[in-house]
Amino acid sequence: MVKFWQFIFEYCKEDSSCVYGWLLIGVTGLLLVLICGFFIMRRLSRRE
Secondary structure, three states: OOHHOOOOHHOOOOHHHHHHHHHHHHHHHHHHHHHHHHHHHHHHHHHH
16 A cells, blocks of 8 residues: 555655545545445345
C-alpha cells in the first residue's frame, strides 16, 4: 500500500490536487464495487 502512495506522489510530482483526484477516483471505485457486491448477494440470497 505504501508503494502505491509513493507511485502516486511520483506520478503527480507531489501536486496535491492530482493526488486528491486519484484518491477520489479510488474511493468512488471501491464504493461502487461494494454496492454492486451487496446487491448481487441480496439477489442470490432471495432466489433460495
